[in-house]
């Protein structure tokens with residue numbers, strides 16, 4: 001079976017079924033959209049004021065400036081950093097909600113501090129005195145300090161202080177240390193307003209500031225406080241792909257991004273009252289499965305099975321076996337309700353920020369979290385009897401995977417090697433030793449979304465296979481994690497696809513070669529890991545034999561992630577070109593000049609094999625420079 005849209009057979013089957021059921025999918029809509037607008041694609045369409053829309057003619061004798069006189073450099077840079085603002089806002093608002101949930105846990109709610117030790121570590125970053133205080137008091141003060149960091153009016157955001165000394169100096173020297181997380185996003189909106197900044201370098205610098213406020217601010221706070229509230233991820237077995245849906249159980253798909261709701265859904269799905277009700281409607285039980293990043297959050301902590309990534313959200317409903325799809329925020333296609341209308345599926349929106357026509361809205365409220373989670377699940381349970389048997393087809397595909405690799409659990413896992421050789425434990429030394437000795441050539445972070453412009457999962461899987469074959473250990477988040485789990489790259493047997501060095505490490509430590517580090521905000525875990533290794537070696541992140549990639553990215557969040565990786569010193573290869581080619585200057589700045597400033601840079605390479613080779617070449621060049 002072959003299909004130019006996806007490499008993944010369960011999804012192929014659902015695309016075929018959708019066609020038979022007369023259901024339109026993203027691929028159909030993408031086809032209708034062709035040819036896509038060249039002005040938009042190259043970033044030279046401006047709609048910032050109503051003298052426009054203006055567009056720059058890149059090839060002919062048409063306009064070279066907008067009505068106001070903005071040239072291609074200004075227009076491209078403004079559009080790009082507005083994407084960063086969107087992405088950083090999404091991640092950071094998520095971080096703010098988690099901080100607020102911590103505050104509520106401290107004041108009394110259905111949430112509690114699950115990791116007091118981690119809370120104390122986070123409190124220290126925020127300068128909260130912990131000695132002699134009870135854990136609720138520490139939680140309250142930490143939550144308030146975290147919330148303050150979003151709107152701080154003096155000083156600088158606090159989490160970037162955890163970076164290594166060399167990196168901090170680079171940010172200071174280039175004046176890109178975020179002052180407050182929200183402020184940098186707001187400043188982007190001001191700076192890109194009609195008639196404000198026209199200097200593409202200055203514009204990009206502001207984009208950099210906001211992106212650091214995301215990666216080393218909002219996202220990092222989201223990750224750290226999620227661990228405090230919901231538990232530190234530890235290695236756990238699971239299964240991935242549409243085959244995790246069950247014919248005889250109530251299927252609840254948790255889709256979106258934040259753990260606040262999904263974690264409660266997992267808990268509430270075990271409620272006796274609901275289980276009784278499920279039996280009463282003829283189901284054997286309640287099967288909660290995850291989709292996109294909220295799925296990553298719950299699989300990392302509970303092993304909740306992974307139904308699919310971004311481009312599988314419609315396919316999941318096409319199975320005809322989803323009784324409720326519960327959504328919160330981000331990456332939810334508005335089409336899910338249209339697809340659902342052809343089956344019995346109820347789409348339930350829960351966030352005041354994300355309502356979808358055709359969905360039932362049950363607003364989530366952290367104060368009554370458990371009760372609302374039960375109410376939401378009950379909708380799914382009661383809907384079980386409305387399944388249309390002749391429309392139900394659950395593909396059998398599902399793969400085993402081991403997930404749950406927080407930085408803490410990676411360090412603990414590697415201690416197995418240390419204990420064998422009686423050295424101090426709890427540091428990144430074993431990882432460093434493997435890299436310095438050349439057993440591992442280096443490390444790569446592969447992250448990001450799916451995009452119909454790339455065959456679904458092909459970019460992720462092919463690139464990663466090449467990396468592990470060359471003894472490069474790979475960490476993943478987001479939709480990449482699903483692609484890897486579905487392709488079997490997260491099971492121990494995947495060691496057979498590795499070079500001899502990585503294979504040995506997998507055998508000794510008992511890990512797969514591709515480590516699932518969580519959701520998109522958990523890209524901050526990758527920063528923390530790189531930073532720990534850099535600190536241990538007294539180097540900067542840019543000195544390390546490491547590289548990043550986003551082979552199938554599509555969202556504004558990915559633009560922010562890519563930018564904070566590059567400006568943290570990581571060489572980052574994109575599989576889809578961002579809308580910048582309309583400006584030679586902006587393109588050159590991002591793919592060449594930026595390296596001299598931040599030590600990292602972007603490259604664009606749609607062919608995953610060539611992209612992997614670029615990353616391997618970079619890793620080898622860094623090894624050579626270090627003399628290892």
Ligand code: SF4
Nearest residue numbers: 046049052054066068
């Ligand atoms: Fe055109 Fe300038 Fe208005 Fe943009 S800001 S739409 S380039 S006039």
Ligand code: FE2
Nearest residue numbers: 293478519520
């Ligand atoms: Fe995500």
